[in-house]
Amino acid sequence: MNSRIVKLADNTISVEEMASLADWLKEGHQVTKGPITREFEAEFAAYIGTKYSIMVNSGSSANLLMAFSLLEAGYLRNKKVIVPAVSWVTTLSPFIQLAFECFLCDSDPNDLGVDLDHLEQLLKNEQPALLILVHILGHPNQMDAIRRLCASHGCLVIEDACEALGSEYKGIKVGALSLAGSFSFYYGHHISTIEGGAITTSDDTLYSVMLAIRSHGWSRDVPEADRLAWKEEFQIDEFREFYSFYYAGYNLRSTDLNAYLGRLQLGRLPEITRIRARNFELYRQALPEFWSQSSEGGPISSFAFGTYARNRLETANHLVAHGIECRPLVCGSMGRQPFWIKKYGVMHLPVADKVHDFGLYLPNHAKITPEDIAFVAKHFREVAQPI
Numbered sequence: 001m002n003s004r005i006v007k008l009a010d011n012t013i014s015v016e017e018m019a020s021l022a023d024w025l026k027e028g029h030q031v032t033k034g035p036i037t038r039e040f041e042a043e044f045a046a047y048i049g050t051k052y053s054i055m056v057n058s059g060s061s062a063n064l065l066m067a068f069s070l071l072e073a074g075y076l077r078n079k080k081v082i083v084p085a086v087s088w089v090t091t092l093s094p095f096i097q098l099a100f101e102c103f104l105c106d107s108d109p110n111d112l113g114v115d116l117d118h119l120e121q122l123l124k125n126e127q128p129a130l131l132i133l134v135h136i137l138g139h140p141n142q143m144d145a146i147r148r149l150c151a152s153h154g155c156l157v158i159e160d161a162c163e164a165l166g167s168e169y170k171g172i173k174v175g176a177l178s179l180a181g182s183f184s185f186y187y188g189h190h191i192s193t194i195e196g197g198a199i200t201t202s203d204d205t206l207y208s209v210m211l212a213i214r215s216h217g218w219s220r221d222v223p224e225a226d227r228l229a230w231k232e233e234f235q236i237d238e239f240r241e242f243y244s245f246y247y248a249g250y251n252l253r254s255t256d257l258n259a260y261l262g263r264l265q266l267g268r269l270p271e272i273t274r275i276r277a278r279n280f281e282l283y284r285q286a287l288p289e290f291w292s293q294s295s296e297g298g299p300i301s302s303f304a305f306g307t308y309a310r311n312r313l314e315t316a317n318h319l320v321a322h323g324i325e326c327r328p329l330v331c332g333s334m335g336r337q338p339f340w341i342k343k344y345g346v347m348h349l350p351v352a353d354k355v356h357d358f359g360l361y362l363p364n365h366a367k368i369t370p371e372d373i374a375f376v377a378k379h380f381r382e383v384a385q386p387i
């Protein structure tokens with residue numbers, strides 16, 4: 001009996017990082033969002049290659065903040081959005097909550113981003129104001145073609161890059177490929193701040209609006225020029241300004257505790273990305289008879305190795321019996337999820353349905369070794385039937 005356990009995800013926060021955090025906490029800082037958060041935001045933006053980043057308390061909060069801020073900033077000519085059918089529930093749910101009309105787009109059979117033909121059809125038929133992309137399991141969408149199509153239909157593009165931190169498309173990092181990008185720093189993602197997330201953007205107006213909406217709708221975090229202009233517009237004095245709300249905001253803030261970890265984690269991100277990319281290639285070489293994602297991007301900061309097995313349940317049970325964790329390929333199709341069916345009825349899309357019925361993903365994280373991959377591949381092919 002082999003005693004090897006291959007976990008789907010593992011802690012990225014080291015004992016040394018926790019000890020450093022504990023030492024810092026003992027110094028007695030305020031710990032709520034403050035200078036460490038601002039430092040992390042500047043470093044994260046520099047890493048992605050955008051002018052700004054905004055730290056929030058999860059990737060889901062990042063998606064919600066992008067959606068509501070685009071509306072409030074007046075960037076959207078209507079409340080129609082295209083969302084990939086293969087995505088994450090909180091990629092889509094903010095738009096449902098904000099009463100958008102949501103159109104699910106099928107997946108490209110190679111990279112599992114949006115399918116270009118279906119995208120074009122939706123753009124033509126529905127004339128939506130917005131497209132949110134998801135770079136599934138680290139693989140960038142076909143950005144050149146997507147940007148061309150969306151520009152010709154006046155559709156804005158944003159990215160949910162929660163599974164793709166560190167991946168690049170033609171030399172540009174995901175999250176810097178559109179108007180704004182979201183990231184998750186939850187356990188099991190590329191870096192972790194326990195819970196956490198961020199938005200990247202280079203748009204000045206959107207940045208100010210997002211900073212306000214992150215914190216109740218007040219202007220305290222907003223750059224001076226916008227803060228003063230808003231104050232002037234509503235004739236607000238210094239005292240009233242403490243509790244003046246320019247937007248009906250949320251509280252989506254993170255804390256300096258999380259940002260402290262984020263700064264340490266960011267230092268290790270290039271190495272984490274390198275190992276994840278190597279592991280993806282090793283899986284691909286070890287399982288040539290099985291489908292694997294391929295994209296125009298590179299390097300791919302792989303989240304996990306996604307593939308198909310005709311007998312998925314049997315395969316998953318076999319892996320678990322050998323100490324190997326695995327999961328369905330993300331959420332499958334949103335059009336087949338109970339919450340969607342209850343509201344709109346089931347929606348069938350060919351590639352998304354295939355992902356829903358046969359897709360699964362195998363572990364990849366920075367502690368996975370080439371020996372682990374050989375072990376997983378051996379047990380996988382003992383049972384799995386390719387499609």
Ligand SMILES: Cc1ncc(COP(=O)(O)O)c(C=O)c1O
Binds near residue numbers: 196
């Ligand atoms: C594509 C995508 N978007 C958003 C999220 C949500 O991130 P969080 O768990 O930080 O809320 C996830 C989570 O895994 C995800 O995969």
